[in-house]
Amino acid sequence: MSEKSAAVEAEVPYSVSNIKRCMCPQCPVQADSAGTQEKIGNLRNETKSLGEGEAPELQKVPGVYCSTGAASCVLNPNKQCLCKTCAVWGEYCLEHANPMMYFCDIGRAT
Ligand code: SF4
Ligand code: SF4
DSSP, X not given: OOOOOTTGGGOXXXXXXXXXXXXXXGOGGGTTOHHHHHHHHHHXXXXXXXXXXXXXXXXXXXXXXXXXXXXXXXOOTTSOOOGGGOHHHHHTTGGXXXXXSOHHHHOOOO
16 A cells, blocks of 8 residues: 555646646636736647647646646636646545645645
8 A cells, every 4th residue: 555645646747638638727717817818829829839748838828737836927816716627636636735726826736
């Protein structure tokens, strides 16, 4: 039996697979952020031009904050976070992480 606790498992890789599954681009918390909306518009082109296994530069991705930490754009944390509906959240057992939601505001999951 592994001695690693569920909380230790929480480190989320910054990968194309996780970027594609991330719910942040649809989240109301960042819906009114002009900077974020611009990144969402560009994201498809960014990922299309990459080679196998390559991920876009961190600052160009409006999501996977559970991996990369708090957002640089102005967000509205009074709206509902969608992380609990995300496949990445389930896969990495982020209900045991600290923080467990609102990574864009509080910081990455540890
Ligand atoms: S971390 Fe949560 S609150 Fe922040 S943008 Fe993603 S889904 Fe929304
Ligand atoms: S858990 Fe939240 S921040 Fe992490 S990939 Fe899913 S929606 Fe994005």
